[in-house]
Amino acid sequence: MGVNRGWRRGILITFEGVEGSGKTTQLTRLAKRLREDGHRVVETREPGGTARAERIRDILLDAKAENARTEPMAPASEALLILAGRSQHVTQRIQPALRDGAVVLCDRFSDSTFAYQGYGRGLSITLLRRLNRFATHRVTPDLTLLFDLPVSLGLARRRRSERKQNRLDHETQRFHEKVRQGFLKLAARHSQQIKVINARADPETIAAEVDAIVRHFLAKRRKSKVTRRRPTIQKAHRR
Numbered sequence: 001m002g003v004n005r006g007w008r009r010g011i012l013i014t015f016e017g018v019e020g021s022g023k024t025t026q027l028t029r030l031a032k033r034l035r036e037d038g039h040r041v042v043e044t045r046e047p048g049g050t051a052r053a054e055r056i057r058d059i060l061l062d063a064k065a066e067n068a069r070t071e072p073m074a075p076a077s078e079a080l081l082i083l084a085g086r087s088q089h090v091t092q093r094i095q096p097a098l099r100d101g102a103v104v105l106c107d108r109f110s111d112s113t114f115a116y117q118g119y120g121r122g123l124s125i126t127l128l129r130r131l132n133r134f135a136t137h138r139v140t141p142d143l144t145l146l147f148d149l150p151v152s153l154g155l156a157r158r159r160r161s162e163r164k165q166n167r168l169d170h171e172t173q174r175f176h177e178k179v180r181q182g183f184l185k186l187a188a189r190h191s192q193q194i195k196v197i198n199a200r201a202d203p204e205t206i207a208a209e210v211d212a213i214v215r216h217f218l219a220k221r222r223k224s225k226v227t228r229r230r231p232t233i234q235k236a237h238r239r
C-alpha cells in the first residue's frame with residue numbers, strides 16, 4: 001500500500017471485475033448505505049472521473065468500426081492514455097476528497113490496468129506498476145472489491161443491457177478470459193487488499209456480502225486508529 005495511509009485521510013474503495021459483473025450497481029447501492037450511516041461519499045469512475053479524463057475516456061472507448069479497422073489502438077498508447085486520465089483524476093478529484101476525509105468509491109482503478117493492459121494485452125506488469133505509481137502519486141486503494149463471474153455470463157449480460165458497446169467490449173472472449181484470470185491472480189497475490197465476490201449470486205446477496213466486507217474493514221480501521229494513537233499519549237506522560 002502507498003504512503004498515503006495516515007489515519008487522518010479518507011478511504012479509497014475500488015470496484016473491479018470483467019464486464020457485466022454488476023459492480024456499478026453495487027457501487028451505487030453501497031454509496032447510499034454509507035451515506036445513511038453518515039459518511040461523506042464520493043462516487044467516481046475510470047477511465048474518467050473529471051471533465052478532461054472523461055474526454056480521454058471517449059478516445060479510449062470509441063467503438064466506431066472505421067477507427068478500429070483503419071487505425072487500431074496500440075497497446076502502449078491505450079495504457080498511456082489510461083494513465084494520463086488517472087493522473088488527472090487522482091490529482092483533481094481523488095486526492096482532494098481523501099484529504100477531506102471522504103469515502104471515495106471508484107468504479108475501476110489501477111487493478112484494471114494490470115488486468116486489461118497487463119494480463120490482457122501482454123504489457124509488462126512491472127512497467128505498468130512503475131508508470132502507475134508515477135501517475136497516481138502512489139495513491140493506492142485501501143480496499144478493492146473484485147466482482148468475479150465467468151466471462152461468457154458477463155458478456156451475455158452486457159449484450160442484454162441497454163448501454164452502448166465500447167471498443168473493449170468488441171474484444172474476443174479469449175481476451176476477456178485472460179483479463180478475468182489476471183484479476184484472480186492479483187487477488188491471490190494481494191489478498192489483504194482485494195476481496196473476491198461471487199458476482200453470479202443475486203444482487204441482494206451480493207449487496208449483503210459487500211456490506212459485510214466494508215463494515216468489517218471500517219471497524220478494523222477504527223480499531224487501528226485507536227491503537228495507533230496510544231503510544232503518543234504514553235510518550236507525552238513520560239516527559
Ligand code: ATM
Pocket residue numbers: 019046047061082107108109110111112113114116117166168169
Ligand atoms: P466500464 O465498462 O467498467 O466503464 O469500463 C470501460 C472499459 O475500460 C472496460 N472495458 N471493457 N470492456 C475496461 C477498460 N479499462 C482498461 O482497459 N484499463 C483500465 O485501467 C481501466 C480503468 C479501464
